[in-house]
Amino acid sequence: MLKHQIQLTKLVKTHLRYFGSSQSRTQSFKKWYQQLWTTERTNLPPYEHFTQVGDPVLRQVAAAVPLEHVKSPEIEAVIQQMVKVLRKFDCVGIAAPQIGVSLRIIAMEFKKDIKRDLPQATFEARKMSELPLTVLINPELTITNYTKHKHPEGCMSVRGFSAEVERYEGVKLTGLDKLGTRNELELSGWNARIAQHEMDHLDGKLYIDHMDRSTFMCTCWETVNTKSGRVEIPFYK
Numbered sequence: 001m002l003k004h005q006i007q008l009t010k011l012v013k014t015h016l017r018y019f020g021s022s023q024s025r026t027q028s029f030k031k032w033y034q035q036l037w038t039t040e041r042t043n044l045p046p047y048e049h050f051t052q053v054g055d056p057v058l059r060q061v062a063a064a065v066p067l068e069h070v071k072s073p074e075i076e077a078v079i080q081q082m083v084k085v086l087r088k089f090d091c092v093g094i095a096a097p098q099i100g101v102s103l104r105i106i107a108m109e110f111k112k113d114i115k116r117d118l119p120q121a122t123f124e125a126r127k128m129s130e131l132p133l134t135v136l137i138n139p140e141l142t143i144t145n146y147t148k149h150k151h152p153e154g155c156m157s158v159r160g161f162s163a164e165v166e167r168y169e170g171v172k173l174t175g176l177d178k179l180g181t182r183n184e185l186e187l188s189g190w191n192a193r194i195a196q197h198e199m200d201h202l203d204g205k206l207y208i209d210h211m212d213r214s215t216f217m218c219t220c221w222e223t224v225n226t227k228s229g230r231v232e233i234p235f236y237k
């Protein structure tokens, strides 16, 4: 424990240097880091479930991962947990705040087999295509194609609902991978949408902030009627 405390003190000092005046960002990273050494852990982040709208962590501007910690075991653990949760819930994107960690990390993956569950016409209209697992630390997004498309979108942190949201056709994402290597990728169609959605999470934004409100719906509203309301939306898997 003493060793950890020394490491922590060193780390906090490094952060204060790194962030300078950006005290809130430092606080955010520090708070998360300190939790790792808490002896009385109950259920603390990184979670195995998705945080839900209302959780303050989803409304915070997430802190950048200090460069000297990109390859740390702690960040590696956060990434591992993000990928685990992403795959467990069969979704296509996740941002660290969604497992309760207010840091700028996103993971995206669009597997070919999602195609099986969707009509071909939907797949084509939404310009869906395979995207191998992509993890980016401190990502930055640039819009490369300003054409907008409106499609239904959901979010695991607004479980049980969806709405149509306008997103840009093309984006460029840059960021660090878990080895600290600078990555750059061009995305279009649905994958560009995933990227824009996940980047919003890092700035404390949710799709409900800019959805077409008239299309907002409970994804199981019909089942609610056919089953006389006996429907449950699980928050675990």
Ligand SMILES: [Zn+2]
Pocket: 154, 155, 156, 157, 197, 201
């Ligand atoms: Zn989301």
